[in-house]
Amino acid sequence: MEEVRETSAWVARNSSHVTIDSSGLEKVVETMNESIPKVEWDYEGIHYFDNGPLTVQYLFVLDALNFCFWPDKDLNYDHLAKGLKEALLNDHSAFDADHLRKYTGPQLRELLKWPRSLPLEEERVRLLHEVGFELERSFEGKASKLVESCGKSAVKLVALVTRHFPGFRDHSMYKGHQVFLYKRAQIFAADLWGAFKGQGYGEFNDIGSITMFADYIVPAVLQQLGVLKYSSTLENAIRASSEIGAGTEEEVELRACSIFAVEKMRELLSIKCGKQVLSVELDLWLWSVGVQCPSLQHHRTLSIYY
Numbered sequence: 001m002e003e004v005r006e007t008s009a010w011v012a013r014n015s016s017h018v019t020i021d022s023s024g025l026e027k028v029v030e031t032m033n034e035s036i037p038k039v040e041w042d043y044e045g046i047h048y049f050d051n052g053p054l055t056v057q058y059l060f061v062l063d064a065l066n067f068c069f070w071p072d073k074d075l076n077y078d079h080l081a082k083g084l085k086e087a088l089l090n091d092h093s094a095f096d097a098d099h100l101r102k103y104t105g106p107q108l109r110e111l112l113k114w115p116r117s118l119p120l121e122e123e124r125v126r127l128l129h130e131v132g133f134e135l136e137r138s139f140e141g142k143a144s145k146l147v148e149s150c151g152k153s154a155v156k157l158v159a160l161v162t163r164h165f166p167g168f169r170d171h172s173m174y175k176g177h178q179v180f181l182y183k184r185a186q187i188f189a190a191d192l193w194g195a196f197k198g199q200g201y202g203e204f205n206d207i208g209s210i211t212m213f214a215d216y217i218v219p220a221v222l223q224q225l226g227v228l229k230y231s232s233t234l235e236n237a238i239r240a241s242s243e244i245g246a247g248t249e250e251e252v253e254l255r256a257c258s259i260f261a262v263e264k265m266r267e268l269l270s271i272k273c274g275k276q277v278l279s280v281e282l283d284l285w286l287w288s289v290g291v292q293c294p295s296l297q298h299h300r301t302l303s304i305y306y
């Protein structure tokens with residue numbers, strides 16, 4: 001996504017709390033030279049998949065809720081993916097647009113078999129309603145229709161999703177500039193591409209235009225690898241598990257510098273070792289490294305965007 005790449009680059013050029021250490025970045029690329037890590041999409045084996053339109057509906061609902069698990073220390077992405085899969089196996093109509101419009105908090109908890117209220121529960125329910133309403137209004141209730149209308153372009157799909165569904169419109173103001181991160185809109189395209197192995201609903205002629213997904217795990221991995229450097233104030237705040245405000249310079253720099261750093265890694269990999277790696281592939285490797293290291297301390301921002 002050009003606007004994501006360009007505006008993230010602007011942040012990286014003007015940042016002060018988070019900077020990119022080019023020697024650290026070069027070192028990581030050198031270690032990756034031999035094996036560009038190939039991580040299977042759904043290596044956890046937790047997603048619903050039937051190679052048809054219901055899988056598209058599942059992935060859209062999954063990515064409508066794919067954010068901010070950390071306030072509940074026992075909750076993580078796997079619970080969401082598995083919970084929604086079970087719900088769909090139990091009731092194929094669970095994600096019909098008219099059902100999505102009516103879910104309550106307790107019903108969502110029940111759907112996910114979660115014993116207590118979910119972080120940002122009212123927002124999650126509001127976002128389900130938004131998805132159900134707009135799918136009904138513009139796409140015959142089906143996320144597969146939304147995907148079919150993007151002409152196999154991931155860029156067009158992200159544009160459609162962010163235009164029609166405000167909850168996916170992940171952007172911020174930073175030093176007087178509008179910055180686009182579009183994490184959940186982009187990861188929806190990538191999840192289709194991964195789940196359908198680049199065929200059918202997952203076939204995109206421009207998947208290379210999708211950037212890394214600015215979540216809260218990958219920035220922490222990049223810092224651990226020495227690619228990102230934090231100011232001591234920021235480092236202490238994260239160590240103290242203090243919340244970083246949504247839309248603050250620190251939050252935007254953590255996210256945008258991560259996107260820019262992964263683009264730099266990708267460029268360096270193709271220049272140095274002549275290997276064409278997709279940002280989606282780099283992202284999946286970095287993320288899988290992060291979720292497998294429970295001691296990883298990531299930043300804590302209450303957000304519906306990631």
Ligand SMILES: Nc1nc2c(c(CN[C@H]3C=C[C@H](O)[C@@H]3O)cn2[C@@H]2O[C@H](COP(=O)(O)O)[C@@H](O)[C@H]2O)c(=O)[nH]1
Pocket residue numbers: 040041042043044066067068069070075076077078191194212213214215216217218283284287291306
């Ligand atoms: N950058 C990036 N962020 C990702 C994912 C994924 C899942 N990708 C699926 C696709 C293929 C794989 O097989 C995975 O199953 C989730 N997240 C984000 O992480 C956070 C969850 O962390 P924790 O609270 O520890 O579960 C939260 O912000 C969530 O939105 C990714 O791939 N890349």
